[in-house]
Amino acid sequence: MLSRTADQLFWMARYIERAENTARMLDVHVTTSLLPMPRETAERGWRAVLGISELQPAFDARSGSLTARDVLDFMVRDSDNSSSIAHCLQAARENARAVRGTLTTEVWETHNDTWLQLQQHLQDRPWERDPREFFEWVKFRSHLSRGVAIGTMLKDEAYHFVRLGTFLERSDNTARILDIKFHGLSEPSVSPLSERDATEEQPYLDFYYWAAVLRSVSAFEIYRKVYRDVITPARVAELLMLRADMPRSLLASMNEVCSNLEQVRNDQSAETSRRAGLLRAELLYGRIDDILDTGLHLFLTSFLKRVNGLGQRISRDFLVPLH
Numbered sequence: 482m483l484s485r486t487a488d489q490l491f492w493m494a495r496y497i498e499r500a501e502n503t504a505r506m507l508d509v510h511v512t513t514s515l516l517p518m519p520r521e522t523a524e525r526g527w528r529a530v531l532g533i534s535e536l537q538p539a540f541d542a543r544s545g546s547l548t549a550r551d552v553l554d555f556m557v558r559d560s561d562n563s564s565s566i567a568h569c570l571q572a573a574r575e576n577a578r579a580v581r582g583t584l585t586t587e588v589w590e591t592h593n594d595t596w597l598q599l600q601q602h603l604q605d606r607p608w609e610r611d612p613r614e615f616f617e618w619v620k621f622r623s624h625l626s627r628g629v630a631i632g633t634m635l636k637d638e639a640y641h642f643v644r645l646g647t648f649l650e651r652s653d654n655t656a657r658i659l660d661i662k663f664h665g666l667s668e669p670s671v672s673p674l675s676e677r678d679a680t681e682e683q684p685y686l687d688f689y690y691w692a693a694v695l696r697s698v699s700a701f702e703i704y705r706k707v708y709r710d711v712i713t714p715a716r717v718a719e720l721l722m723l724r725a726d727m728p729r730s731l732l733a734s735m736n737e738v739c740s741n742l743e744q745v746r747n748d749q750s751a752e753t754s755r756r757a758g759l760l761r762a763e764l765l766y767g768r769i770d771d772i773l774d775t776g777l778h779l780f781l782t783s784f785l786k787r788v789n790g791l792g793q794r795i796s797r798d799f800l801v802p803l804h
């Protein structure tokens with residue numbers, strides 16, 4: 482397969498997954514911002530959303546104030562923000578159009594229809610009236626795109642590059658959603674147990690926060706089925722990081738990354754596969770108590786750095802190299 486074709490398939494999948502996960506991340510914060518809290522705490526939460534997405538400088542350059550409305554507008558429709566939902570859906574459609582001959586008609590029409598519906602949403606601005614309904618639409622279109630690809634594409638190299646892009650992006654974004662809670666706890670003065678303490682200050686509010694996190698990754702019912710007990714931060718972290726049977730967990734995503742890397746391997750990808758396998762092994766054999774004692778924020782920061790490194794290596798080994 483030509484590197485450019487593989488690149489466009491890979492990024493088509495990454496962009497549609499990124500749109501979904503941006504919607505999920507915003508959904509968490511819109512829900513938790515409804516809880517009673519001081520104005521400074523609410524603003525700090527929105528700043529964490531921008532910070533964990535590495536978008537704070539771009540937002541500050543665009544807007545002088547930090548309000549929920551400004552952040553939502555920036556994260557939903559700003560065409561200069563490469564992680565905004567509108568930009569991601571448009572980029573997914575443009576990549577799909579470029580490799581239209583490699584995709585099935587159903588996959589192309591799904592991406593194109595999503596883009597057409599998006600144009601109407603950008604005019605109506607539904608996220609200002611009912612952000613959760615809009616986020617559900619974004620998630621549904623991502624589910625539809627993924628399901629059509631699985632159901633209609635030949636399981637060849639094109640398919641595996643689509644899946645590789647999906648799960649590399651998912652691993653990155655699940656880590657970011659989980660890390661929002663702990664953003665800002667990485668200063669040297671913060672002890673490893675501070676994260677445990679931080680989750681015990683307001684247990685009543687904390688329950689609703691973690692319930693919102695679970696719902697944002699479609700894991701609330703799964704949590705109840707697996708643990709059959711009250712929601713605790715340690716178990717939420719374990720479910721979203723170390724459970725291979727949780728579809729959006731870090732381990733499940735890395736299992737898929739390693740599996741699809743194996744299907745498209747070439748003469749120069751051995752080191753990339755080794756690094757992906759090592760990261761997978763740390764999740765497979767990791768224990769949540771050890772991770773929490775070391776520091777969840779520190780672990781997730783390291784994980785995100787390594788996933789970004791994997792993306793760069795995949796681009797070098799298979800795709801159009803990043804510059």
